[in-house]
Structures are given as structure tokens and as C-alpha cells.
Amino acid sequence: MTGEPNTRLNDLFGLTGWSKGELARMVNRKAAAMGHPQLATDTSRVRRWIDMGESPRDPVPRVLEALFTERLGRVVTIEDLGFARTGRTGRRGAAAKQDVPLGKPLTPEELAELLSEFTGMDLMLNRRGLVGAGAALAAGSALTSAMQDWLHTEPSTAATPVHPLYAEPAGFDRYESAPVGTEEVEALETSVEVFRKWDAARGGGLQRKAVVGQLNEVGGMLTYRQPADLQRRLWGVAANLAVLAGWMSHDVGLEPTAQKYFLIAAHAAREGGDLPRAGEAMSRAARQMVHLGRPDEALDLMKLARTGSGDRTLPRTRAMLHTIEAWAQASMGHGQAMRRTLGEAEELFVSDNGDVPAPNWMQMFDEADLHGMQALAYRTLAEHDPSVAKLAQRHARLALELRPEGRDRSKLFDHISMASACFLGNEPDRADVYARLALRTMNDTSSHRTWDRLRSMYRLTAHYADYPAIGQLRRDLEQVMPKKEGGGGKGVATV
16 A cells, blocks of 8 residues: 555546445446356545555456446557556556556566456447547657657567467457467458458448457467467567557547557557558657547657658658658648658658568558548648649649559548648639539548538638538538547648
């Protein structure tokens, strides 16, 4: 017992609306349902947890995380509650003072446990229809300062498998640990490609639960003593699935959940010895920050993504990282810096002669994507400097011409970028054409991000509301656009 309040638990407790007596009774009922009928918690015990910093014995922390997860409609971990993952009463250690996995090097055992726990609870929320996103996003600067030293050191246990006897039961839907063979790992790697293509075509909403479920199983596999080469490949699968789970969560507006998946992905990639993949995972978190109107924090994350990727990062991957940095700079109105960064991105892209095959997670970043990101950056800068709207249109047109089949969501974003750039360039008639092309395919995806960008385009139509065609477009948009729910960021960026 520290004698000091557990501020994390107190803050979450305040959100639930429970009384201390209520929580005590629910802990006893939930514990009995989880196979611990002997537990007898009372109001005074709850008061000591909150007001005196006492850490309860196992299984109470796991019972509490289940209760708070169900109540708040988002994944709440033991660390979120301010408890160390020790299972013993006593002082809350350093690990309790920070969210896993933000600020401490995780052992393979801890990371596998976190994967199983977090994904299991996420699946539980899916089953019960609890999809709230009430948690706060960690600031980009906080993430970079927490992970800076960790990402620049070699993992000391990257190839050290974990024996299942040393892994605590963790959460829900736990995969039963067992050995896996090469064919199973290959099947998992193939499933990642299938999920990735589906996401590119239709958005994240329809397949998110399947990806989270697959990641939950991989987390369980990683608690078993697999051969070192298979263990590394499993960490790679975990990283790829976690990035997908994060991207799909971001796509449907579950922003705090998405951020945690991106961080889990960075840890998993590093555990598998793939620092470029870890950097790419962090760049996803940066893109999320720009989308939420926090470009300064995105730049913090991009600095970490670039420097943490290591010297094995291919030019094309570095080009992709530069385009995200340029988008953040454009959001801040830093036109000169944005142009310089995009120029570097183009040089890096053309310098990649393909002598080293690109990793599978980079296959989606092709010439069309390069132009799509340039269009987005120039369109965003055009909010500050309308003279660059023509450049945004040129890159959007090239992106549309180059998009291969199966990239429906990206093509939709290109249409929105083009329409927005035409509005900003004082060409409302052309804008109307591309806006209607976007509107025609909006319902074919399950991406909330497309609606966010369409809202930003809708805002630009106000200047031309007296034009008959644009007035009708505004009415059509108003009829189909879902109402925007409150989020954890500073508002969606004008992208």
C-alpha cells in the first residue's frame, strides 16, 4: 500500500457512475462467474484500492479490467487501472505508472500476454456491441519520449521463446498454447495478404473482428516454445495483423484502440527483428494524428518512425514516410518544408531500382499511392495557399489514372481530394463532377474516414452555395452524411 491515491483507477471509476459498494458487489459476482467464488470484496477494500493505492491480489485486477471494459465500452487493461502486473499486494511499481506498451521494454512473455488480453477484450466488446472510444489518445510527443530509447536498442530476448508454464492466463478467448509448424505459419502469412486486400477494397469495418480474432490466436501461439525461426515469423505475422487491426480501428473511428494496436505492432515488429516494420507502424499512428487535427504530434511520431527504422529501410519505404511527414507539414501551413519533403520523397521513390524486393507490407505503396499522398498534401496546403490547388489536381489525376483494380477506397479518397482541390482552385463545376463520383461509391465501403474527408469537402461547398448545381450537391450530401460523433481529438483535419 502506497498511502497515495490511485489516480488512474479513481479517474476511470468516476466515469462509470458506480458507488464503491456497487463495485465491490460486482467484483464478487464477476469473480464467481470467472471461476473464483471464494472472493469476498467489500466497500472498505474498494476504498483502499482507490484512496490508499493498495494493489489487490490476483484475480481481482483481471476481474476489474473485465468490469471496466464492459462498463466503458473500450478495452481497459490492468495498467490502465494503475496496477502492476504482479498478482501480489504491495506497492505499485514503475510499470503501473505508464500504459503498456508505451514506455517500457516488454519481454516476449509480456507482449504475448498483452496481445492475448487486449485482443480478447476487444472481441468481447464486439460481441456485446460495445464499441465506444471514450479513452484519451496519448499525445505524439509523449509516445516518442516514452519509446525513443527503447526503439534504438536491440531486443535482448528477440529469439528467446517463452515456455507456456510461465505465462499467466490473460483475458478472454485465450488461444490454447501449442506448437505450430511451417505450414501453419505460411497459412497465417497468407491470411494477412487476404485481409490487407479486403481492407484496401472495402475499408476496415467489415473485417476488423476477423483480424482481431486472428491476432488473438497468434498471441496465444507466441506463448509457446516455438523454434526460433518460426517464432520470428510469428512475431512478423503479429506485427502485420496488429497494424491492420489498428488501421481498421482508425478507419471506423475507434481512435484510442487504433493507437494501442499501432504501438503493439511496433513492439511485435521489433521483437521479430524488423525495425523498418516497427517504423512503419509508428507512421500509421502519425497519419492518425494528422487526420485528427494534431499535425505537430504527428511530426514527433514521424521523427521516431524515421530514426527508429534503422539503416535497412528501403528507399521506397523512406519515400512513404516522407509523404506522411509532408502531409503533417501541409496541415500546419508549412509550404516550403512540405515541398522540400515531397521532393525528397520523389527522389527516394525513383532511386529504388527493385534490386531488393519490397517487404509484403509495402506492396500497397506504389506510384499511384505516391501521387495520392502528394495530392492530399497539396490539397491540404491549398487551405493556406490556394495557388497550389492546381498541383493537387494534377497529382490526384495521376493517382486516379494509375490506381489498379481493387483499391476502391483509395480511389474514393482521390475523388474527394480532386473535388476539394477544384473547390479551392475556384472551379466549382469540375468539383461537382468529382464530388458526385465520390458520392456514388461512398456506401460501397465501411470506412468512417471517407465520411470525415467528405465533410471537409462539404465545408468547401459553402462558398458556392448560390450556384444551383452546388446547392443541389450540398442538399444531397446533407441527406446521406451520418452525424459526426464527438471524438478524442481536436477535430478532424481539413484533409
